[in-house]
Amino acid sequence: MPSEGFTVDALYRVQSPTVAAGAIGLIEIIGDVDAALSRLGVRDVEVGGVGLRKVHGGDESVMEMVVARRSYASAHLMPHAGLEIMRGVVRLLREAGIGEWGELAWSDSRVASEGIDAALEAALSRAASPLAVDVLVEHASRWRRGVRECDPTHAAALSRLIEEPLVAAWGPPNVGKSTLLNALANERVSIVADEPGTTRDHVGAQLDLSGLIVRYVDTPGVRPGADTVESDAVRVAQGVLAMADLVLWLRDASSERPDLPPVRGRVLCVDSRADLGVRADAGLSVTSRDPASVRALGLAIREALVPREALEIAGLWAFWRSLG
Ligand SMILES: Nc1nc2c(ncn2[C@@H]2O[C@H](COP(=O)(O)OP(=O)(O)OP(=O)(O)O)[C@@H](O)[C@H]2O)c(=O)[nH]1
Ligand SMILES: [Mg+2]
Known part of the structure; x- marks a missing residue:
């Protein structure tokens, strides 16, 4: 805990284990790194x-120690480790007026403002x-104004603003999965053809969905009787699906959704190629032929990952915990 009159313009956090001595220690400094190093x-x-x-x-x-400067506001210090050396480095950091990055620093109103800036x-x-x-x-300003009600319910959603979430498409062949990726990306990133089995491997692109950046992965269509290469590609795609924050589970009016392997994220059922017709029980439908329809799907994906409710919470988001 910083002492009275302590000015915090930079904070440190020990990232390597503190109970066992590794060969190299890792300490992160955030904030005014120039001032901290000086x-x-x-030497800078x-x-x-x-x-x-x-x-x-x-x-x-x-x-x-090795100093890796990740950005203006962040650096890694990597000394040869051993508990004694790490304790020595931490002592030097504290003597240099660098506070510890954590809950304690924030709870001290004298240092909160500078810590929040960092x-x-x-x-x-x-x-x-x-x-x-x-x-x-907005959340930093709430911290400065002394709001102290943390709202953990939306932290996972809000952290997706910092770390791009993974979105994956899953569906039968020829339902327009690759066309949809191209339409969402507004450029040709995946090959499209009127022939089932066109996509043989998963194709990824970074998309900007009305301000939310996501990593979107297009996968090969799932169908019985696929050859070895295609089945291997589907198996690889299943691995991507397992990690995805959101899966778009697709079908069109003339196909069924394939079985969904285990996923950890949310699942959005989507009916594609809607201009060619939709089932009576269709939910969220999209046609890549209509930019407004593609935009609406983009917004639905954004809402599923970072709901408006999360953006508008009245409490406090402990955003520094999302920094990895
Ligand atoms: N009418 C219409 N045609 C579409 C739409 N989306 C895609 N298509 C057409 O459907 C065919 C298949 O599109 P793809 O995007 O290659 O389908 P896919 O699901 O990626 O297919 P695989 O890679 O084989 O799994 C192409 O001829 C596209 O032009 C749509 O929204 N409306
Ligand atoms: Mg495809």
Whole structure:
């Protein structure tokens, strides 16, 4: 816990295990890294660069460590480890006025504001989605205003603004999965043909869905009697599906949804090629022939991953916990 009068413009967090000594230790610094390195007496490392640096301890000791500068507001310090060395580095960080990154720093109103600025800068520099900017700035400002009600229910959804979520399509062949990816991406990223079995391997693209950046994976259609290459590709795709935050489970008016392998994320049932007709029990339908329909599906995907309710929570999002 920082002492009275302590100014926090940068924070540290020990990322390597603190109970066992590894060969290399890992400590992250966020905030004003230039100021922190200068107070540690460490020669600067340019943003994106890595350098070997000496750190002088008060007792004439000299430690060597690799400094990796990830961004303006974030750096990794990697000393040779061993518990004694790690304790020594932490002592030097504290002597240099660098506070510990964690709940304790935030609960001290004298340091909260500077700590929040440092965490905000780190979160903004890593956020995948443009939509994150307003939300992060608002939550940081709530911290500064002293709001203390954390709302953990939407934290997982909001963290998708920082770490891009994975979306995967799953359906039978020839229902327009690849066409849909191209329409959502607004460019040709996956091959389309009026022939079942066109997509042989999964194809990924980064999509901007009204401010939410997602990694979207198109997969081969699932059908009985597929050859070895196609079956292998489907097996690989099942691995992608298992990791996905959201699965689009597709069919069109003339096909059935294939069995869904185990998934950890949400599942959205989608009826594709809707301009050619839809079933009576169709739910969310889309036609890639109509840009408005594609946009509506994009918004539905965004809503399933980061619901409006999560964007509008009145409480507080502990956003620094999403920084990995
Ligand atoms: N009318 C209409 N045709 C579509 C639509 N989407 C795709 N198609 C056509 O349907 C055929 C199959 O499209 P693909 O996107 O290759 O289908 P797929 O599901 O990726 O097929 P596989 O890769 O074989 O699994 C192509 O001829 C497309 O032009 C749509 O929304 N409406
Ligand atoms: Mg395809």
